[in-house]
Structures are given as structure tokens and as C-alpha cells.
Amino acid sequence: xxxxxxxxxxxxxxxxxxxASSFTVVLAGLRAVGASEAQAASGxxxxxxxAGICATWLGLRHRMPIAIAWSTPGAALLVATGPVPGGWPxxxxxxxxxxxLIVTAGLFPALGRAVAAIPAPVAAAMLxxxxxxxxxxxxxxxxxxxxxxxxxxxxxxxxxxxxxxxAVPAALVAAAVVIALTTTGVGVTPGDLRPVVSPxxxxxxxxxxxxxxxxxxxxxxxxxxxxGTAVLRGFGYRPPLAPALRATGLxxxxxxxxxxxxxxxxxxxxxxxxGPDAHxxxxxxxxxxxxxxxxxxxxxxxxxxxxTLVLLSPPVLIEAVAxxxxxxALAGxxxxxxxxxxPSVVPDPRSREAAVVTFVVTASGVSLLGVGGAFWGLLxxxxxxxxxxxxxxxxxxxxxxxxxxxxxxxxxxxxxQVTGR
Numbered sequence: 001x002x003x004x005x006x007x008x009x010x011x012x013x014x015x016x017x018x019x020a021s022s023f024t025v026v027l028a029g030l031r032a033v034g035a036s037e038a039q040a041a042s043g044x045x046x047x048x049x050x051a052g053i054c055a056t057w058l059g060l061r062h063r064m065p066i067a068i069a070w071s072t073p074g075a076a077l078l079v080a081t082g083p084v085p086g087g088w089p090x091x092x093x094x095x096x097x098x099x100x101l102i103v104t105a106g107l108f109p110a111l112g113r114a115v116a117a118i119p120a121p122v123a124a125a126m127l128x129x130x131x132x133x134x135x136x137x138x139x140x141x142x143x144x145x146x147x148x149x150x151x152x153x154x155x156x157x158x159x160x161x162x163x164x165x166x167a168v169p170a171a172l173v174a175a176a177v178v179i180a181l182t183t184t185g186v187g188v189t190p191g192d193l194r195p196v197v198s199p200x201x202x203x204x205x206x207x208x209x210x211x212x213x214x215x216x217x218x219x220x221x222x223x224x225x226x227x228g229t230a231v232l233r234g235f236g237y238r239p240p241l242a243p244a245l246r247a248t249g250l251x252x253x254x255x256x257x258x259x260x261x262x263x264x265x266x267x268x269x270x271x272x273x274x275g276p277d278a279h280x281x282x283x284x285x286x287x288x289x290x291x292x293x294x295x296x297x298x299x300x301x302x303x304x305x306x307x308t309l310v311l312l313s314p315p316v317l318i319e320a321v322a323x324x325x326x327x328x329a330l331a332g333x334x335x336x337x338x339x340x341x342x343p344s345v346v347p348d349p350r351s352r353e354a355a356v357v358t359f360v361v362t363a364s365g366v367s368l369l370g371v372g373g374a375f376w377g378l379l380x381x382x383x384x385x386x387x388x389x390x391x392x393x394x395x396x397x398x399x400x401x402x403x404x405x406x407x408x409x410x411x412x413x414x415x416x417q418v419t420g421r
Contacts, residue, residue: 011291048300
């Protein structure tokens with residue numbers, strides 16, 4: 001009996017942790033690009049149900065623990081991007097295009113390889129720049145609303161030390177408690193708590209396509225689908241990446257009209273369903289991912305209540321909870337950006353410089369021609385690497401190469417450090 005219940009319980013934990021640890025990021029992102037209260041609640045419901053359907057289908061079809069989640073880095077990108085020309089309908093159009101691009105990556109492997117060809121330090125630096133504004137929110141909350149923020153942050157710190165998996169959900173509970181204790185005179189009706197579906201006719205504008213759809217696709221692929229695949233491979237599975245991309249991309253495209261931004265392979269919570277804690281037998285762990293999918297879809301029915309909680313709170317406090325949820329992702333992105341080579345290989349300083357430029361431009365939030373900083377940061381980093389490579393002369397044909405010290409080859413008379421790529 002215990003063996004039968006183990007993957008089910010693991011799936012329940014995966015769903016609860018996945019939903020509670022980052023739904024605030026989703027709501028903040030949707031509101032940032034122009035969604036109303038009802039549209040943001042609809043978007044949260046949509047990505048929850050879409051992820052649940054995909055996880056259930058893929059788990060039953062392939063008998064693997066293929067956990068599916070919404071794109072948390074993608075939601076953080078929405079916060080960093082802010083309003084786009086054309087407003088909320090243009091953002092919805094960008095969501096739909098992102099989903100179609102993910103489907104295309106599942107149909108044509110060349111597109112996936114093109115995304116993988118983006119230098120790892122630059123991609124990681126773009127992600128770090130996207131996450132930074134939200135990750136500073138706990139500090140801002142301590143300054144602006146110290147009485148509310150302090151209990152939340154202390155709760156997170158204590159749980160992060162003793163039970164890291166539950167640190168963010170516990171911080172969310174602490175936030176709900178302080179909001180309930182300090183909010184007076186605000187009536188909440190049963191209608192505010194019911195599930196909401198708010199359709200929007202998508203619009204397509206060039207700034208939204210370039211500044212939101214493309215960065216959302218790249219972030220979702222690089223920060224979710226690629227590491228999600230790596231997690232499954234790390235536990236001995238051979239994940240069906242192409243079918244997973246087609247399923248999640250189609251769900252994202254169809255869900256865009258009701259506010260869903262993107263669903264994808266889970267990266268952070270994937271290990272909860274695919275690891276030995278889910279079941280000793282790897283062939284039984286798919287039950288955990290299917291249970292997680294069903295649980296996430298059911299939790300999505302509480303999107304109205306979640307949105308109401310956010311509306312009752314000072315915005316900076318909810319952003320602080322979201323920032324706490326993303327601190328680990330920020331640390332990982334910065335580490336990857338500045339030391340993307342194996343420990344035995346000396347990192348390439350040119351890659352580091354390009355990564356720093358990408359990070360600074362992205363984190364600045366600069367908007368040019370209606371296009372946000374994520375696109376310009378990625379473009380600046382890639383252009384820097386391209387210029388570096390063009391300026392490095394190749395050794396003359398037929399001439400002996402200079403003696404190369406171990407670990408520091410010489411090219412064209414100028415030393416360069418090994419990149420390992």
C-alpha cells in the first residue's frame with residue numbers, strides 16, 4: 001500500500017510546491033504587461049490547467065515522470081518588459097506566437113539547435129538580468145513595509161535552512177497571515193474567489209513580437225525546456241523532447257487567448273517527480289508526474305482566490321515573495337554566465353565580458369523602439385562575441401604555430417584562454 005501511495009504523495013507535493021512557490025510571479029508578470037485583475041486570474045488558471053493536461057497526457061503516453069509547469073522565468077521576463085505597444089492584446093499575440101515557435105522547435109530540430117547555439121554565458125546572463133529586478137524586491141519591501149516584510153523574510157530564511165522545499169510556500173503563508181491581520185474594511189465576496197476565464201482577441205505588433213515573443217521563447221527554451229530535459233536524463237530517462245515541445249507549445253498557443261503566457265517542461269520541480277523520493281522503481285515514477293498534473297490543474301481553480309490575495313497586499317510585498325522564489329534561479333544564472341566552462345578549463349574572458357554586457361543591458365530595463373531590454377541585452381552580447389571572433393586572426397597556413405603553454409593556447413600571437421566549447 002505504501003509503495004502505491006508514495007508516487008501519489010510525491011505528485012501532490014510537486015503540485016503544491018510548484019503552484020505556491022511561483023504563482024505570484026505569474027500574476028505580477030501578467031499585470032505588468034497590461035492584464036486586468038480578471039485577465040491575470042484567467043491567465044493563471046489557463047497555465048495551471050494547460051500544464052496539468054500536458055503532464056497527464058505525456059506521463060500516460062510515455063510512462064515517464066515528465067513534469068510540466070508554467071514558465072516562471074518567462075513570467076519574470078514579463079515583469080522586466082512591462083507594457084508593450086498595443087497593450088494587453090499585443091501581449092496575448094506575443095504569447096500565441098511564442099507557443100507556435102515552441103511547436104516549430106518540436107517539428108524542426110534545426111530551430112532547437114539554433115537556440116542551443118546561443119552562447120551559454122550570454123543566455124544565462126540574459127536570464128539573470130531578467131530576474132534581478134524581482135530578486136531585489138525583498139530588500140525594497142523591508143524598506144517600504146518593514147512590519148509586513150520582516151515576518152515573511154524571516155520565515156523564508158528559517159525554512160530555507162531546515163526545509164528548503166517549503167521555504168517559499170511558508171513565506172507565502174506568512175504573507176497571507178500578515179495581510180489578513182493588517183487589512184480592514186475590504187470586503188471579499190464569493191464571486192471574487194471563483195475561477196475566471198477572460199478571453200482576449202490577440203493583436204500582433206512588431207515591438208511585441210521582437211521585444212516579448214522572441215525573448216519569451218528563448219527564455220522558456222533555455223531556462224526551462226533544456227534544463228528540464230537534463231534533469232530527466234540525470235535520473236536515467238530518455239525524455240521525448242520533440243513530442244513534449246509539440247504538446248506544450250500547442251497548449252501555450254491555444255491558451256494565449258485566455259491569458260496563458262507559456263507552459264513547458266518543469267526544471268525546478270522536475271526532480272520531485274523524477275527522483276527516487278517519488279518511488280524506488282523508476283518505472284513507477286510517472287504516477288507522480290501525472291498526479292502533479294492533475295493537482296496543478298485543480299489548484300488552478302483557486303486562481304481567483306490567489307489573485308484576491310495579491311490585490312489585498314501592497315504590491316511590493318507580493319513581489320518580495322516572488323523574488324524569494326527566484327533567488328536560487330538568479331544565483332544559478334549568474335554562476336552559469338560567469339563560469340560556463342568545466343572546472344578543469346580556464347573560462348574565456350571574452351565570454352565573460354559579453355555576458356556582463358548582456359546582464360547590464362537586460363537588467364537596466366532599457367526600452368528602445370518599443371522593444372524591451374531582454375532583446376537588446378541578448379543582441380549586444382551576441383554581437384560582442386561575433387566581433388571578438390572576427391578580430392582574432394587565424395594562424396597563417398603553412399607556418400609553424402608558436403609553442404602553446406598548457407592550458408593557454410596562442411592564436412595569432414595573442415594568448416587566449418580555452419573555452420571548452
